Amino acid sequence: MNERQLQFANGQRIPYTLKVSAKRRTIGLRVDGAGLTVHIPKRVTQKSVEILLQDKSDWILKKLEELQQRALPFAWQDGITLQYLGQGIQLSLHQDIKTRAVEFDNARLYLAFPKTDDSAAVHRKVAQWYAKQARIDFSRRIELLSTKLGVDAPPLFLSGAKTRWGSCNSRGEIRLNWRLIQAPPHIIHYVVAHELAHLKEMNHSAKFWAWVGKLCPDYVAVRQELKAMSAQLHLI
Ligand SMILES: [Zn+2]
Incomplete structure (x- = not known):
């Protein structure tokens, strides 16, 4: 592959x-x-x-x-390819009555379950793993880009919204969709830059886009790219 x-x-x-x-x-x-x-x-x-x-x-x-x-139901089976940071990773399910191990190594996400055909359990476990990686990755980007923008790093909340990738409210809190962790790093970078720019401008004015452009100069193309892959990222 x-x-x-x-x-x-x-x-x-x-x-x-x-x-x-x-x-x-x-x-x-x-x-x-x-x-x-x-x-x-x-x-x-x-x-x-x-x-x-x-x-x-x-x-x-x-x-x-x-x-x-x-919105096809996703087939949670051993061997399927999942996306992680824009790379294909393989889901590897193993039956084990004792452990519920989760390991990620060499582009393989290894999950142990008492019943590997329990799709709901597999789905839940994979989503939890993604959310954990998302929190680590997004926090690091927020830290870095806030410094560049000259603002305090805002608190991060993860969302699982079906329609949006991120939001920023009037309290200066940022919500980012954990499903974004499937996307390539430059896409995540753009979404984080977009939400942080709202700390400067709470609208989508030319001034706002100028802040986004400072953090992400090719944001026009990246936005298009995100739009094109949204369907795929929302499959899980
Ligand atoms: Zn916005």
Whole structure:
């Protein structure tokens, strides 16, 4: 398996997985809970894969959007690929009546359960693990970017909102969606920068965007990118 990124002409980027198969004769695309997967025969160049993906960009975006609308129940099975900081990680479920261990090592999230087919329990455990990593990662970014902005680091609350990635209230508290921890670091950086900029300007005026631009100069492209991957990040 091979994690790649597709970049469209407008700067929008979409992660995808490349799978090479000796048996295939044609290139196949699949969009599902794991995002976009491209199946290719052996000896196909990266260049021709990219040309095809650019050609199919409308179809790919439409499929990703449809997925979000249908809100398919996610299949919590051993071996599925999850996203963590923009990288594919493998979920590894192990039956164990004694321990409920959670370990992350070498792009593998290892969970031990008495019953590995208990999807609700698996979901809960994975969400807890994500939330824990999210708190550590987001706090560090808030610390760093607050210093750059010259404000006191605000208190962080994690949210699980289905519709928004972050918010900042009049008490100066910041809420960030734990699902963002699935996204690449530069996306998280943008959302943190956006919410912190609200400590300077409680609106979306030109002044506000100027503060965002100080922390995240390419915010226009990054916003587009976040929009494009929102469906995928909300699958879990
Ligand atoms: Zn805002």
